[in-house]
Amino acid sequence: MKLNFEQLGDLAVGAAFLGTGGGGDPYVGRLMVQQCIHEGCEVEVIDPQSLDDDSLVIPTAMMGAPTVLVEKIPSGQEAVASLKRLEKRLGRKADATMPIEIGGINSTIPLVVGARLGLPIVDADGMGRAFPFLEMETFGVYGISGSPMAVSNEWGDCALIEAVDNRQMEWLSRAVAIRMGGCAYIAEYAMSGADVKRTAIPNTLTLAIRIGEVLRKAHEDHQNPIEALLGFLPSTLYRYGRVIFKGKIVDVMRETKAGFTMGRARIDGIAPFSSSMDIEIQNENLVARVNGEVKAIVPDLISIMNTETAEPITSENLRYGQRVTVVAVSVPDIMRTPEALAVFGPACFGLQEPFTSIEELA
Incomplete structure (x- = not known):
């Protein structure tokens, strides 16, 4: 499938929703991909099942604080440089690239890399959402090493990191970032086509496009976009979603710390919701509580949406006075296994509450 401008717009919206507040503003990435297409490059997305087992796939991404990205816009060459450096280290050319996460700008960075280098982009990722730490990948959960990895910036600097495990890789690369x-x-x-099919969450790029399309068409047909989205989710790997709160943002605390956007948001309820909801943030929305009671918790998705437009709001764009609807969505089963929860469950973020699915919390 070769992406067009309308699909890019839908992808930006769908990726912001799946990003649960994190992953960086996908609007920036959308503009970068549009520029590639204007220059005559093609953006080809392929199904993971079409990969040869011995293909080499090298995922590409942005890492760091989304708040920094607002003022430090990439050219698109930075991730290209990282892929080329890793190819040199591995002694082999990549056959494809792929997102490490589907949320935010990291849904589009691989599209830029693929367009610039003439590589297909695999329709899959390793988070099914966005997470703040690089070890929080289904790739790593199911046995793939993140190292060696390459880290580049806009000045042409590049660091090659070879760590003893994926957590150490995250720690070292965060300092570099x-x-x-x-x-x-x-x-x-970097992994084989066989490992992509074994460890990745499939078809999440096209899922993000479909989410954006559902919201857009509901607007065009004068229907409720959020209701349309919740009606669509049961046909996907994300089988269940519901509105858990509506209200007005009355307080946002946000700071860039240790390479992350850290903070919280408080939302005062609007009928039929009373009291207030507090949402903890580390790049992404981690846990939503009302009067101390958990309403949704990582790894399930917590997406804050503009009530009037149904646009997902990323963490760096939360503002006092916004009228919002908070939607929680279940993640695919591959992200709820004991092995997965040991890598990106609540305890991995220092949260005291155990993981409880939103179906149970309902």
Whole structure:
């Protein structure tokens, strides 16, 4: 499938929704891909099942604080440089690239890399959403090493990291990204086509496009976009979603710390919802509570949407006074296994509450 401008617009909206507040503003990435198409490049997305088992796939992405990305716009060459450096280290050319996460700008960075280098982009990723840490990948959960990895910035600097495990890879590369100004561009988790099919969450790029399309068409047909979205989800790997709160944002605390956007948001309820909801943020929305009671918790998705437009709001764009609807969505089963929860469950973020699915919380 070769992407067109309308699909890019839908992808930006769908990726913002799946990003649960994190992953960076996909609007920036959308403009970068549009520029590639204007220059005559093609953006080809392929199904993971079409990969040869011995193909080499090198995922590419941005890492760092989304708040930094607002003021430090990439050219698109940074992630290209990282992929080329990793190819040199591996002694082999990549057959394709792929997102490490489907949320935010990282749904589009691989599209830019693929367009610039003439590589197809695999319709899959390793998070099914966005997470703040690089070890939080289904790739790693199911046995793929993230190292060696390459980290590049806009000045042409590039670091090659070879770590003993994926957590150490995250720790070392985070320090490099901070030295590079708070965000950098990476190539990591190089793997075979067989490993992509075994460890990746399939067809998430086309899912993001479909989410954006559902919201857009509901607007065009004068229907409720959020209701349309919730009606669509049961036909996907994300089988269940519901509105868990509606209200007005009355407080946002946000700071860039240790290479992340850290903070919280408080939402005062609007009927039929009373009281207030507090949402903890580390790049992404981690847990939503009302009067201390958990309403949704990582890894399930917590997406804050503009009530009037149904546009998902990323963490760096939360503002006092916004009227919002908070939607929680279940993640695919591959992300709820004991092995997966040991890598990106609540305890991995220092949260005291155990993981409870939104179906149970309902």
